[in-house]
Amino acid sequence: xxxxxxxxxxxxxxxxxxxxxxxxxxxxxxxxxxxxxxxxxxxxxxxxxxxxxxxxxxxxxxxxxxxxxxxxxxxxxxxxxxxxxxxxxxxxxxxxxxxxxxxxxxxxxxxxxxxxxxxxxxxxxxxxxxxxxxxxxxxxxxxxxxxxxxxxxxxxxxxxxxxxxxxxxxxxxxxxxxxxxxxxxxxxxxxxxxxxxxxxxxxxxxxxxxxxxxxxxxxxxxxxxxxxxxxxxxxxxxxxxxxxxxxxxxxxxxxxxxxxxxxxxxxxxxxxxxxxxxxxxxxxxx
Amino acid sequence: xxxxxxxxxxxxxxxxxxxxxxxxxxxxxxxxxxxxxxxxxxxxxxxxxxxxxxxxxxxxxxxxxxxxxxxxxxxxxxxxxxxxxxxxxxxxxxxxxxxxxxxxxxxxxxxxxxxxxxxxxxxx
Numbered sequence: 001x002x003x004x005x006x007x008x009x010x011x012x013x014x015x016x017x018x019x020x021x022x023x024x025x026x027x028x029x030x031x032x033x034x035x036x037x038x039x040x041x042x043x044x045x046x047x048x049x050x051x052x053x054x055x056x057x058x059x060x061x062x063x064x065x066x067x068x069x070x071x072x073x074x075x076x077x078x079x080x081x082x083x084x085x086x087x088x089x090x091x092x093x094x095x096x097x098x099x100x101x102x103x104x105x106x107x108x109x110x111x112x113x114x115x116x117x118x119x120x121x122x123x124x125x126x127x128x129x130x131x132x133x134x135x136x137x138x139x140x141x142x143x144x145x146x147x148x149x150x151x152x153x154x155x156x157x158x159x160x161x162x163x164x165x166x167x168x169x170x171x172x173x174x175x176x177x178x179x180x181x182x183x184x185x186x187x188x189x190x191x192x193x194x195x196x197x198x199x200x201x202x203x204x205x206x207x208x209x210x211x212x213x214x215x216x217x218x219x220x221x222x223x224x225x226x227x228x229x230x231x232x233x234x235x236x237x238x239x240x241x242x243x244x245x246x247x248x249x250x251x252x253x254x255x256x257x258x259x260x261x262x263x264x265x266x267x268x269x270x271x272x273x274x275x276x277x278x279x280x281x282x283x284x285x286x
Numbered sequence: 287x288x289x290x291x292x293x294x295x296x297x298x299x300x301x302x303x304x305x306x307x308x309x310x311x312x313x314x315x316x317x318x319x320x321x322x323x324x325x326x327x328x329x330x331x332x333x334x335x336x337x338x339x340x341x342x343x344x345x346x347x348x349x350x351x352x353x354x355x356x357x358x359x360x361x362x363x364x365x366x367x368x369x370x371x372x373x374x375x376x377x378x379x380x381x382x383x384x385x386x387x388x389x390x391x392x393x394x395x396x397x398x399x400x401x402x403x404x405x406x407x408x409x410x
Contacts, residue, residue: 112397115307123300139300142372146394233374233392 113240116144120244124251130259134166137225137252142168145241146234147227149204151175152215153185154223154256162224170228174206180221188212189221194245196237204229213245215253222253290408291316291333295326295340295352296370301393305339305370308397312404323347327355330362337408339400342371342382350385357386366407370395 123136134152141147149169153162162185164175180189184207188195194213204210209226216222225248268274292309294317296302302319309317318333320326322344329335338356342349349369356362366388371378374392382390389403 108398111311115304115397119300119304119307123303126299136300139298143298143301143393143395144304146372231372231374231393234394 113243116240117243117247120144120247121251124247124255128259128262130256130263133255133259137248137255138166138168140244140248141225141227142231144244145227146231147211147229148231148234149228151226151228152223153178153226154215155180155221165223170206175226176207184209185212185224185226188214188224192216192219192221192249194242194249196242196245211245213249213252215256216249217253217257220253222257225249225252289314289316290336290410291318292337292339292404293318293320293326293329293335295320295323295338295344295349297322297341297344301341301370304395304397305400308395308400309339309404311397312401312410314410315404315408321346323349323352323355326352330356335365337366337368337404339368339370339404342369342373342378350382353382353385353387368400368403368407370400 120140123140124133127133127136137152141150147168149167151164151167151170151172153175154165155162160179162178162180164172166172167175178185180186192214194211197208197210199208199210206228209228210230211225211227213225213227214221215224292315294302294305294309296305296319306317306319309315318329318335320329323340324347326338326340327347330338338352340349340352347355349371353367353369356365356367367386368389368391369382369387370391370393371382372393373379379390388407391399391403
């Protein structure tokens with residue numbers, strides 16, 4: 001039977017057998033059993049702690065002491081700060097790179113502009129042959145500007161009329177003879193500067209040039225280039241085009257006139273004497 | 287890096303000079319010139335080129351004939367060819383590319399565009 005000497009079943013409420021001494025004994029026995037139970041649990045817990053510590057040791061898991069944890073926190077905060085600094089610097093570098101890219105594009109554009117102007121100027125002054133000089137003007141207009149239809153007109157002084165001496169994309173005979181006071185060329189003759197029409201025509205018109213470039217010799221206008229349309233792929237005029245117009249206007253007249261005079265003079269031998277004679281006639285120092 | 291070489295085929299001295307100026311800025315690239323397609327073929331037979339840049343409208347032999355001749359000759363079949371022309375129509379472009387041109391640029395040209403195309407084709 002599961003019970004004590006007094007017949008009280010273990011773990012149950014103490015039976016009152018009516019004797020005060022028996023009741024006390026019963027309570028003491030139950031207290032002893034409770035203490036034994038606690039001690040047994042305590043032993044089990046200690047055993048479990050030992051097992052866990054052994055396991056950590058076997059797994060080689062570092063268990064940082066409090067001081068090391070503090071050091072790690074300081075290092076972590078430092079790394080965090082450096083990370084923020086690097087991110088800020090990265091943002092700055094991105095902005096700088098964008099600025100450099102923009103500057104590089106500007107320099108490329110400037111190089112392109114200078115190369116175009118240099119080559120155009122260089123070619124214009126590369127010949128005294130009238131046919132070649134006209135051809136170079138045509139090439140500049142076609143290849144550098146992208147003009148699709150245009151004419152080179154020269155002022156006929158005796159009549160005051162402008163006649164086409166060359167045309168591209170349009171029959172030369174179809175280019176009308178005009179006077180310098182007609183609306184389409186009057187402004188460029190008056191200002192001595194290229195005049196660009198703002199209108200965007202549906203169809204090109206030989207009587208309505210989109211651009212008129214005066215061909216000058218000094219301040220004198222000897223003729224004009226009239227552009228009627230652009231190449232299919234040419235969408236709009238660029239700043240380089242406008243500079244090329246100015247170059248053609250300022251140099252084109254002189255180039256054509258030099259070639260004309262050279263051709264009409266027959267060239268002749270390039271003697272020093274001839275140079276000196278000419279300089280004397282022109283009031284030079286010789 | 288070994289020096290690469292480009293052959294510019296263009297009858298207009300003005301355009302040739304512009305292209306020479308543009309391509310001379312590409313580091314490691316030397317530039318030679320030919321007046322037309324036939325002149326280009328002569329130069330190809332005597333020198334090695336890594337890229338050809340050609341106009342279409344030229345006397346004696348035009349650019350399209352040159353492309354055809356180059357592509358039909360296995361010695362030059364792999365040389366990239368860039369067409370530079372005033373012909374801006376879609377059909378012109380299609381025809382040139384169908385013949386074997388690798389790139390098609392319309393005039394008026396801008397130097398940065400030509401340089402970019404050449405660099406891409408030469409993978410430099």
